[in-house]
Amino acid sequence: MAVFDIDGTLTDTTALDDRCYVAALHELFGLPGEPAAYDWATCRDVSDSGALVEVLRDRRGQGPTPAERTAFERRFLSLLRLEIEADPDVARAIRGARELLAELAASPDWIVALATGGFEASARLKLGAADLEPPGVLVASDRLPSRVDIVRDAIARASSCAFAGIVAIGDGVWDAKTAGELGLPFVGVGAGAHAEELTRLGARAVVTDFGDPIASERLLRETALAAA
Numbered sequence: 001m002a003v004f005d006i007d008g009t010l011t012d013t014t015a016l017d018d019r020c021y022v023a024a025l026h027e028l029f030g031l032p033g034e035p036a037a038y039d040w041a042t043c044r045d046v047s048d049s050g051a052l053v054e055v056l057r058d059r060r061g062q063g064p065t066p067a068e069r070t071a072f073e074r075r076f077l078s079l080l081r082l083e084i085e086a087d088p089d090v091a092r093a094i095r096g097a098r099e100l101l102a103e104l105a106a107s108p109d110w111i112v113a114l115a116t117g118g119f120e121a122s123a124r125l126k127l128g129a130a131d132l133e134p135p136g137v138l139v140a141s142d143r144l145p146s147r148v149d150i151v152r153d154a155i156a157r158a159s160s161c162a163f164a165g166i167v168a169i170g171d172g173v174w175d176a177k178t179a180g181e182l183g184l185p186f187v188g189v190g191a192g193a194h195a196e197e198l199t200r201l202g203a204r205a206v207v208t209d210f211g212d213p214i215a216s217e218r219l220l221r222e223t224a225l226a227a228a
């Protein structure tokens, strides 16, 4: 089984996501509108739903009401949609991701699950914009702010079939930490100093993209089986 993060792992959408997320925070709550004003890695739950609660608690003393959360999700989604409509290139697939997902989907040896810290509607919007076919299992942060709970739920939902091993794939330091907490082997996506940090956090391997889908599939297979 392969459990993929989405933003920065399958879609090159981290900057787009950050921009729209903080723009919505700025519009609805008067918080800073610059992504640099936030350090997501310090959040306990690095997810769209978790960060919203933490940021509002930190900066105004209380989390969102249900109505505020709904309004935030709506505005965030419409900002994403506006940017994608204006320039579809803001949500491109990571090189090779489409071919790798197709390769895994066609193989009887693999089950693919997506575990994202994003909201489900925004995740599906970005996947669609990047022309990526989501697999049957996609778990988002709508009801689960914790990355550990999101990955655990994705594995549970995908586990109805037999599988030999599991590998988690992601670009964030939080993805590496989540895999570590769950005892899952982890393949990082990143380059340079960021790749070194993912390795330091336990990544078995780090790739810059999936440009060679056959080699990528082999890497995921070997990583999953070595830990099985």
Ligand SMILES: [Mg+2]
Binding pocket: 005, 006, 007, 008, 009, 170, 171, 172
């Ligand atoms: Mg990511």
